[in-house]
Amino acid sequence: MDKSEVTLERMRNFVRVAERGNLSAVARELGVGQSTVTRHLRELEDAVGVPLLSRTTRRVTMTEEGARYYGNCVQILRLVDQAGEEARSTRGAAAGTVRISCTAAFGVLHVSRFIFAFQDVYPDILVDFNLTDERIDLVQEGVDIAIRLGPPGDSSMKLKPLGQSRRVLVAAPQYLAARGKPVRPQDLASHEGVRMSNIAGSDLLVLHGRRGARHAIPFGGRLRVDHGLAAREALASGRGIAPAHLWLIEDLLAASKLEVVLPDFSPPSVPLNMLIVPERSGIARVRLLVDYLAARIAQTPGVEKQALTGRKPAGGEGTR
Structure with a gap:
């Protein structure tokens, strides 16, 4: 193989086509003819020695060899970009892009405001803010920082624990007036629960008493949602009872739109972590955003440095 033919330009074009699945779309994006993109791909395949893409009249897909090569290309191109960014950061200028997933x-409720304030201090830093509850591959998606509830999962990432997110069991006053207030954990089995469809085990509610006793109660209901803001609205509308993170509903509690149910029993708290791609942690603007967010998230209602005494951190994420 003539290694001189494997150029960064051809790699970038291959990655673009692999991700978009369309030659003409990539050609338009680059401002070149489709024949140029096709030629670059053919030259790359000739240099590598295996077919990387399978072409049909409608779509371009990766071959098995192409999928493996794509993963390596993404990492190589990221390292090239990082080398340039680190060289520029030595000038001390706080500028460039930071990509964060949360x-x-x-x-929506908290981190967005922190990012706005951060950009007021560092106006030349562009923040690409992605909101998702999915556990994405940070390296493959080009993300620098991720803020996640629950176990961190990816052990290859640099971990910065932010604290434990405290949860409480809540319902709207109108729901409790109509259905009655539970007085024991077992009473919850006959109530409407607002459950999270993207959380495993949401049909079983675990509560801990003040003396450490653990209660596991079957938890049903006619409504399941896959987003914490939808759960918040359902609770405020009197659709049922649910365990909720304090940061999610603290303002509704203060306004008496929700009230705590069974205050002597609490759902386990949930770990809140920041994951940082190790290769990106040394870049000045990434370090600035990591430190800024960590300091402000620590002050968020319900985020506690340690799990509450006698309670174990939850394995799931609860109402997000």
Whole structure:
């Protein structure tokens, strides 16, 4: 193989086509003719020695060899970009792009405001803010930082624990007036639950008493949602009872639109972590955003440095 033929330009074009599945779309994006993109791909395949893409009249897909090569190309191109960014950062200028992924509801209600304030201090830093509850591959998606509820999962990432997210069992006053207030954990089995469809085990509610006793109650209901903000609206509308993160509903509690149910029993708290791609952690603007967010998230209602005494952190994420 003539290694001189494997150029960064051809790699970038291959990655673009692999991700978009369309030659003409990539050609338009680059401002070149489709024949140029096709030629670059053919030359790359000739240099590598295997077919990387399978072409049909409607779509371009990766071959098995192409999928493996794509993963390596993404990492190589990312390292090339990082080398340039680190070289520029030595000038001390806080500028460039930081890509962050965050649990959706927490991002909307809290992290977004922190990012706005951060950009007021560092106006030359562009923040690409992605909201999702999915556990994405940070390297493959080009993300620098992720804020996640629940176990961190990816052990290859640099972990910065942010604290434990405290949860409480809540319902709207109108729901409790109509259905009655539970007085024991077992009473919850006959109530409407607002459950999360994207959380495993949401049909079983675990509560801990003040003396450490554990209660596991079957938890049903006619409504399941896949977003914390939808759960918040359902609770405020009197659709049922649910365990909710304090940061999600603290304002509704203060306004008496929700009230705590069974205050002597609490759902387990949930770990809140920041994951940082190790290769990106040394870049000045990434470090600035990591430190800024960590300091402000620590002050968010319900985010506690340690799990509450006698309670174990939850394995799931609860109402997000």
